[in-house]
Amino acid sequence: MINPKTLDQVVIVGGGSAGWMTAAALSRLIGNGHTRITLIESEAIGIVGVGEATIPPIRHFNELLGLDERDFLRATQGTIKTAIEFVDWTRPGHTYLHPFGTYGADMNAVKFHQYWLKLRQLGQAEAFGEYNLCDVAARQNRFGPVARDRQSPVSSLHWAYHFDASLYARHLRRYAEQRGVQRIEGKVVDVHQRPEDGFIASVEMESGDRIGGDLFVDCSGFRGLLIEQTLKSGFEDWTHWLPCNRAIAVSSASAGELTPFTRSTARDAGWQWRIPLQHRIGSGFVYSADHLSEDEATSVMLDNLDGEPLNTPKPIRFTTGRRKQAWIKNCVAIGLASGFLEPLESTSIHITQAGISRLMALFPDKDFDPAGITEYNRQAEYLYRHIRDFIVLHYHANERHGVPLWDHCRNMAIPETLQRKLDLFRLKGRLFRYEDELFAESSWHAVLLGQNVMPDGYDPLVDAAPEDRIIDAFRQMHQAVAGAVASMPKHQTFIDQHCRAAMTAPPA
Amino acid sequence: MTGSAANPLSILIIGGGPDGWLTALAAHQAVAGLPGASVRIVHEEGPVCAPALSAPPDLRMLHGRLGLNDGDILARTGGAARLGRLFSGWRGDGQPDFIQPHGAIGANWGPLHFHQQVAAHGPGTDDYANYALAAQAIKQARFAPPSPNPRDFLSTLDFGFHLDCAAYTALLRDTARQRGIEACPGRVTAIETDETGLAGVTLDKSRYLKADLYIDATGPEMKLAAAINAACEDWSDDTPFLFEATRLETPRSPLTPATRIIADPAGWHMAIALPDATVTRRFTATADDGDTARLTPGRLRTPWSGNCLAIGGAACRPDPLADADLPLLARTLLRLPGLLPTGPDMRAEADVHNRAFTRESDAARDFSALVLGSQTRSEPVWRACRDAAPSDRLAHATALFKARGRLATREHDIYRPGDWVTAWLGLGVKPRRHDPLADRLDPAVASARLTQIRTLAEQTAAAMPDHQAALSRLKAGVPPA
Numbered sequence: 001m002i003n004p005k006t007l008d009q010v011v012i013v014g015g016g017s018a019g020w021m022t023a024a025a026l027s028r029l030i031g032n033g034h035t036r037i038t039l040i041e042s043e044a045i046g047i048v049g050v051g052e053a054t055i056p057p058i059r060h061f062n063e064l065l066g067l068d069e070r071d072f073l074r075a076t077q078g079t080i081k082t083a084i085e086f087v088d089w090t091r092p093g094h095t096y097l098h099p100f101g102t103y104g105a106d107m108n109a110v111k112f113h114q115y116w117l118k119l120r121q122l123g124q125a126e127a128f129g130e131y132n133l134c135d136v137a138a139r140q141n142r143f144g145p146v147a148r149d150r151q152s153p154v155s156s157l158h159w160a161y162h163f164d165a166s167l168y169a170r171h172l173r174r175y176a177e178q179r180g181v182q183r184i185e186g187k188v189v190d191v192h193q194r195p196e197d198g199f200i201a202s203v204e205m206e207s208g209d210r211i212g213g214d215l216f217v218d219c220s221g222f223r224g225l226l227i228e229q230t231l232k233s234g235f236e237d238w239t240h241w242l243p244c245n246r247a248i249a250v251s252s253a254s255a256g257e258l259t260p261f262t263r264s265t266a267r268d269a270g271w272q273w274r275i276p277l278q279h280r281i282g283s284g285f286v287y288s289a290d291h292l293s294e295d296e297a298t299s300v301m302l303d304n305l306d307g308e309p310l311n312t313p314k315p316i317r318f319t320t321g322r323r324k325q326a327w328i329k330n331c332v333a334i335g336l337a338s339g340f341l342e343p344l345e346s347t348s349i350h351i352t353q354a355g356i357s358r359l360m361a362l363f364p365d366k367d368f369d370p371a372g373i374t375e376y377n378r379q380a381e382y383l384y385r386h387i388r389d390f391i392v393l394h395y396h397a398n399e400r401h402g403v404p405l406w407d408h409c410r411n412m413a414i415p416e417t418l419q420r421k422l423d424l425f426r427l428k429g430r431l432f433r434y435e436d437e438l439f440a441e442s443s444w445h446a447v448l449l450g451q452n453v454m455p456d457g458y459d460p461l462v463d464a465a466p467e468d469r470i471i472d473a474f475r476q477m478h479q480a481v482a483g484a485v486a487s488m489p490k491h492q493t494f495i496d497q498h499c500r501a502a503m504t505a506p507p508a
Numbered sequence: 509m510t511g512s513a514a515n516p517l518s519i520l521i522i523g524g525g526p527d528g529w530l531t532a533l534a535a536h537q538a539v540a541g542l543p544g545a546s547v548r549i550v551h552e553e554g555p556v557c558a559p560a561l562s563a564p565p566d567l568r569m570l571h572g573r574l575g576l577n578d579g580d581i582l583a584r585t586g587g588a589a590r591l592g593r594l595f596s597g598w599r600g601d602g603q604p605d606f607i608q609p610h611g612a613i614g615a616n617w618g619p620l621h622f623h624q625q626v627a628a629h630g631p632g633t634d635d636y637a638n639y640a641l642a643a644q645a646i647k648q649a650r651f652a653p654p655s656p657n658p659r660d661f662l663s664t665l666d667f668g669f670h671l672d673c674a675a676y677t678a679l680l681r682d683t684a685r686q687r688g689i690e691a692c693p694g695r696v697t698a699i700e701t702d703e704t705g706l707a708g709v710t711l712d713k714s715r716y717l718k719a720d721l722y723i724d725a726t727g728p729e730m731k732l733a734a735a736i737n738a739a740c741e742d743w744s745d746d747t748p749f750l751f752e753a754t755r756l757e758t759p760r761s762p763l764t765p766a767t768r769i770i771a772d773p774a775g776w777h778m779a780i781a782l783p784d785a786t787v788t789r790r791f792t793a794t795a796d797d798g799d800t801a802r803l804t805p806g807r808l809r810t811p812w813s814g815n816c817l818a819i820g821g822a823a824c825r826p827d828p829l830a831d832a833d834l835p836l837l838a839r840t841l842l843r844l845p846g847l848l849p850t851g852p853d854m855r856a857e858a859d860v861h862n863r864a865f866t867r868e869s870d871a872a873r874d875f876s877a878l879v880l881g882s883q884t885r886s887e888p889v890w891r892a893c894r895d896a897a898p899s900d901r902l903a904h905a906t907a908l909f910k911a912r913g914r915l916a917t918r919e920h921d922i923y924r925p926g927d928w929v930t931a932w933l934g935l936g937v938k939p940r941r942h943d944p945l946a947d948r949l950d951p952a953v954a955s956a957r958l959t960q961i962r963t964l965a966e967q968t969a970a971a972m973p974d975h976q977a978a979l980s981r982l983k984a985g986v987p988p989a
Contacts, residue, residue: 006944032947109845361619362914365944369911374904379917424856430846432860460517460850464541 002034005365007214013188013203013226014219015041017052017165018335018352020172021061022217025356027179028065030363037180038211040203042187051251051275051282052168053081053262053346054160056100061353065175073499075171076163077278080143080260080491082134084346087265089451091399096450097261098345099134100158102442104477107470110461113445115470117429117458124471126478128449132442133157136481138261142488160346162262162275164282184211188220191230199330199368200226214366217359218333222340227323227333234324235339241392241415243405244270244342247316248297249284253307260491264344265304268403269297272304273343278501281306286342291405318342322384327376330368332359339384344394347387350438354383383438389418390439390447397422397451422453429455516544517848520717522696522709522732523725524551526561526673527820527837529680531725531844533574536689538845548690548719550711551681558754560780560787561676562590562767564668565610566835566922573842576683578669579653583983585675588782589651589765589975590668591642593831595934597771600884606934607766609642611654611666613926614961620945623929624913628946629954633913633933639961640926641665644969649762651975661968670767670780699735704852705814706736720815721849727821728804737813743805743873746896747827747880748889749775749791751800757786763976769829773887778828783979791828793889803828807869812858815849824869829879832872835922839868867920874902875923875931882935906937913939 010026012019023039030037062072072078083099090096104112112131119125129135134157137143146157177183190204202212203226218226227233239245254276263274270287285301292300298313322339326332334355341347358379362372396414400406414422424430425448431441462470489497519535521528532549539545568578581587592609613636614622623636637643641664645651655662684691694711701707708718709732724732744750760781768779775792795802807824811817819840826832843864847857880893898906905916909932915925932938946954973981 003941003944003947005941006947029945029948032944357619360945363944365912365941367911369908371904371907371911371916372914375908375914375916420856420859424860427856428850430856430860432846432864457850459846460542460545460848461538461845463543464539 007035009213010037010215011213012039012217017169019219020169023176023181024172027176027181038182040184052165053162053275054349056158056160070499074501076167077501078161078163081160081162083138083261085261085263089266097135098446099132101134104131114459114462118462131477133481136485141257141491143260143491143494144488146484216331218337219335221336224337226331231328237321242320243288244286246289247286248313250313251280251310252305255307258492325377326380327373344391386437397453428457518546518719519721520719521549521723528725532684532689534841550694561671561673562780563834565666566838570838579982588670591646591765593769594766595769598883600886607637607643608930609640611642612664613640624943624946627942630958637930641965644965646766649975650972651765651978652972661964706816722816724818724822730822732816733818739809740806748793750803751792751795753790753800755788765975810862812861826872827876830872830876864920868922871922882937912943
């Protein structure tokens with residue numbers, strides 16, 4: 001028996017990866033035999049989705065839907081990602097990786113990196129990344145499952161994907177439509193609210209049709225058709241910490257070996273991404289319009305591509321920040337409609353996915369309990385702020401002296417939450433993280449140490465362990481990582497053997 | 509400065525109750541092997557705590573870290589097991605007792621909390637706690653240590669302790685001595701301060717001690733903290749029941765493996781059952797007995813200030829209803845090794861601790877507010893308890909729970925989700941409707957699963973030994989069956 005409070009109709013406004021991820025997840029999880037799901041999208045409105053890089057939680061989302069990894073990679077021109085390479089961020093000529101997974105193994109309840117800090121001073125440690133499986137594998141362009149050995153001092157392999165976001169949306173569209181999601185083609189031209197409480201009653205299409213619903217999910221992107229234009233959520237602007245406000249995206253032909261990592265290269269007025277897909281490379285330049293014109297930005301980007309550009313560079317404008325309330329009345333904003341953080345740490349898809357999980361955990365009925373909405377907004381704000389701090393760190397901890405954008409970022413007052421983390425780390429390399437923060441300690445270590453934020457000391461407990469034992473343990477960890485990586489195939493071989501997309505068969 | 513070899517760390521703990529000795533063990537373990545580091549404890553003679561302690565499983569977690577054996581503690585101190593708390597008399601409408609069990613209560617299904625499954629597909633939320641093995645064992649007065657085998661239902665059990673405070677303190681003190689911790693009796697007679705905080709303490713007007721880090725474990729006296737930083741929050745307005753009287757009663761049979769929390773027209777008491785005696789701590793609004801002590805609920809605003817860290821009762825004195833003293837202490841001591849200072853400037857370490865501790869003690873304050881604010885007794889003193897405005901955090905959590913039984917996220921919670929849920933449900937605070945996600949479960953499958961868990965809980969409890977017998981076997985050195 002269906003409870004009379006159960007929603008009759010959910011309307012998702014906007015396709016793209018956010019819209020179809022929402023539709024797919026709802027069709028899978030709401031499945032009560034009663035609630036109908038409709039998605040409105042217009043082929044006339046472009047989607048921002050270009051080559052997307054992701055972080056490991058995307059695998060949970062795909063597993064939740066029951067997607068087969070190889071089918072998914074085949075359908076989306078997908079490749080494997082185990083790290084991000086940061087080129088010239090610390091200073092020109094400097095490179096480091098932010099890999100997934102952990103570094104080495106903790107010993108005597110003291111963190112691995114603390115021992116590393118000491119051995120580094122003694123000249124007895126390899127580079128930090130040599131103790132991380134994903135880091136070493138990425139630099140050798142290798143990827144493949146490693147046998148899990150519980151005794152091994154090496155953490156298990158973690159990975160995410162690069163894929164074509166519009167192909168991912170198409171893949172999920174097929175999935176959602178098979179599970180009863182109805183797609184309506186067309187543009188929304190008007191929004192109608194209930195006079196008594198301002199809840200959204202229906203959206204009006206160009207054709208004059210009105211689509212009514214109980215819950216509206218705003219996946220309309222930056223403009224926030226429902227959440228902002230209709231419901232006036234308001235926007236918390238973070239441009240003073242993250243001054244970039246433009247991007248240009250382009251695809252180029254692949255050249256050279258297929259890498260299993262995203263590359264981010266710092267430029268004077270921003271940074272350029274490089275996302276390797278099976279059939280091409282997705283590139284883009286995120287920059288500050290205060291420091292560079294669009295023409296200049298376009299030429300900087302085109303000068304730095306792997307191969308020939310395959311399309312006209314597409315400009316994108318954005319303002320970094322978050323929607324003050326992601327959920328208002330009967331409208332939830334998911335994806336870019338809920339806010340924007342530049343994709344420096346590949347979090348766009350994750351923010352979408354987290355919004356969907358949160359919506360599932362707090363799925364409303366016709367009462368739209370206000371406490372549930374408060375909780376949703378609280379959690380959304382928390383996630384945004386945490387990711388923001390992590391991205392601000394990349395800009396702030398730089399040694400690119402004499403370049404206006406970078407001088408500004410190095411000298412600006414950073415968010416208090418980040419300042420506290422930095423102060424504590426600079427002192428003795430300590431980091432305290434709340435359990436539910438997205439980026440684990442190892443991610444903070446990667447970027448802090450990668451960008452040369454070296455602590456003044458290390459944890460005093462490090463000295464409790466005899467040096468020769470630690471040196472020996474480090475040698476074993478290093479060897480274990482190197483050995484595990486040596487047994488992996490090349491990334492390209494892995495793709496060819498398991499999940500090559502139809503259009504990319506290599507020449508015979 | 510690099511590392512610490514040039515600057516060995518000395519820690520001085522003042523206070524001789526379980527707080528002080530546990531801190532000494534934790535600090536000693538943390539600096540073990542560290543060249544030049546030292547830990548010293550100054551303990552005062554005389555009574556240091558209530559006759560009996562009631563400790564949730566958090567204390568066991570700390571024991572585990574400190575290498576203390578639980579069976580050993582029960583056997584050597586004449587303690588008893590605690591599988592939860594049993595509340596009586598909190599409902600004015602004559603509704604039955606309720607249990608707040610330790611260990612698992614059923615199992616979640618994805619994001620769907622277990623109580624939602626009971627609400628949607630079981631006999632109703634009143635039955636929620638009965639799916640816990642601990643609840644069944646409490647009803648049958650049985651006890652066995654949890655099984656390490658995750659496929660054994662007995663692995664879902666968790667337990668805390670009822671401990672004779674003097675015997676437990678003696679055991680901790682002996683352990684500290686065996687481990688070579690420097691301990692000396694003495695009384696602090698003078699405290700010297702400087703711009704960094706404490707400069708030194710004088711014992712018995714004769715001996716002068718200095719340290720890098722001072723730990724104040726002197727309980728409500730806050731001897732060290734008071735000398736440099738006594739900015740306190742006073743929580744006396746949270747409860748009218750500020751007068752405590754302690755009694756020893758003859759032991760009851762069977763020996764209940766739970767702390768009973770009993771409300772009556774004039775106040776409430778907790779009954780801590782030990783094999784040789786039951787200790788009751790009764791809390792009332794007036795000092796009508798001769799032998800009462802006045803509670804001083806509250807906390808230090810910055811428990812770690814300068815080079816002085818206040819722990820236990822010196823840092824925070826939550827309402828005893830919150831059951832939070834030992835959980836707060838355990839978290840402080842588990843955090844300490846990661847925050848050992850290496851120089852005189854400890855602000856960054858102190859800041860981390862103070863922030864976490866504030867949230868942890870907020871949780872404690874909210875928990876007692878939940879119980880006092882949601883009980884439904886009709887006497888004026890109890891009615892007045894319901895007029896207090898809850899904190900924003902608690903108001904939000906309660907509203908969220910009342911709507912669809914959902915649980916608000918809380919950073920640094922010291923309770924498990926099931927502790928909040930059993931308190932709400934037990935006091936009659938119920939969701940208006942269950943989570944719509946529960947409707948997606950196949951009713952036949954979900955209800956069969958509930959029956960299976962319930963049966964397992966009952967059968968596993970019935971196969972456990974009698975609590976008293978289990979303790980006798982421990983004492984005699986017989987390993988658990």
